[in-house]
Amino acid sequence: MTTVLFGLVLRAAVVLLGTALVTFALLWHAPGDPALAIALARYQVVVPDAVRDQVRAEAGFDAGFWTAFSAWLGPILTGDFGQSSVTGRDVWPDLLVAISHTAPLALAGLAIGLLISVPLALLATRNPGGLLDRGAVALASIGAAVPQYWLGLLLILLFAEHLSWLPAMGARTSMHMVLPALTLGLAVSASLTRILRSGIQEARGRPFLPAFRRRGVSGSALERDHVARHAAVPVITVFGLELAFLLEGAVMVEIIFARPGLGSFLVSAIEARDFPKVQAVVIVSVALFVTVNLMIDVLYRLIDPRIGEPHA
């Protein structure tokens, strides 16, 4: 187990290094003179060449690619994402504020998604091929095809404009959270329902279940000890993927509902060509994704000891 764990951690580290390299390379090769853009954003006037050169040296743009990359990566490993190239302020505190807005939204969206999809999947699998089952599949298929931003606009139209039940724009009160969380939750529930349904169905079709039943194992014990355990593996896999979906969903939803958070942080940073901020968002979201998936890889092996065995 220790060697397996070591291998998994090593792989995650390689992937993290790779994503850092790709991110840095993209911004390094971005068109235009980033130094000029920064100088313009900072001083808002015609910039003399000397000032531009100074900015370039400050940001490390005049060194070679690998020098600049290692100079950038070193501090990040200690949690220092540098300074905003526009305002000169540290990136990390601002990013933390943005995350503190996005995290509750993502969690609320996940909670709503689970509240919808778990009962729906359980009901649907009770009678495979029945009316409820087909209805759940249809709902999930349609849900997977609806763009989140459009769903958000439709909800605003219905609940904020037409019925005037809920506020739509901004994040002043907790009521402002309802529509964004609902948008995210509905979007998440579509894919969750699909996966939960097929996971449970597959677990119910295992050949050893009738054997257990004939031996007198009760229905509830069967569900708990065997069906739930077998259904857990695909469901946990999806959780890792769902996290990325939640993150980008939150980004979209925040923009539609004009909420502060990672979404507006990212888009305004891109528009201002504030690359340290852009890099920080990408690195943090990737690190989150890789860490959660590493935990899932470990969790798998605890739930299903066959995974990763050479003769499985």
Next chain:
Amino acid sequence: MRSVGVLAAIFIALALLGPSIAPHDPTAINIPARLSPPSATWWLGTDALGRDILSRLLHGARWSLGLAFIVSVIGLCMGTLAGLVAALGGKYADWIVMRATDTFLSFPDLVAAVVIAGVLGAGTGSLIFALCVTGWMRYARVARGIGLSLRSRGYVVQARLAGLSPLSIARWHYLPALLPSLTVVWTGMFARAILGISALGFLGFGVQPPTPEWGTMLLDARIHMRSTPLQMIWPGLAVVTCVLAINLVGDALRDALAH
């Protein structure tokens, strides 16, 4: 299932024929008729500049579906190549390609696409690049998996012993075996590309106005959501029905393959 196929065929026909059956010029500005409700002249109404929404939708199909097609086919080629290199190129090539696949899979798709398209400058070229870079990994995984399972099959081993070059083996023995599964992956990625293109258009990082693209149309419509809510319904409905039809065709293909 047949009705789904018909629906998908209708959309492809609309994307191909759209511009020639559109009743109006999609970019013709007509201020006196701005924000008209649906009527006999303007079947789906007009937008804030008095442009006919139906004509814009029909022209937009070529952009939304056409670009998605291009993006998903480029991704298919890139991913298949990467997967075959991993399966056939030996231990080190396999390790490098698979870690690259893991690396690109670790970026949240949409966030990565927004960053790439935004940093390279909004426009159709950056849009295609952004969606290709984030859209080849699933093909690579599937191609590698099938490739590895084929490597020890009798006919492949015989071909190798008979002295066929790796390239001809890949061409004559691997590609035909890969095609069905890759087609299923492709339908999913095609649908995903439609969603991605419209999302980037909606954020202002995709196809630029006045080109009629469904996401860009939604961005325009959002401003006038209160006065003319219907304007916002049509492009969204177009995206949903297209993506749904393609996904259902993909499901049907997958089921057909499984049997």
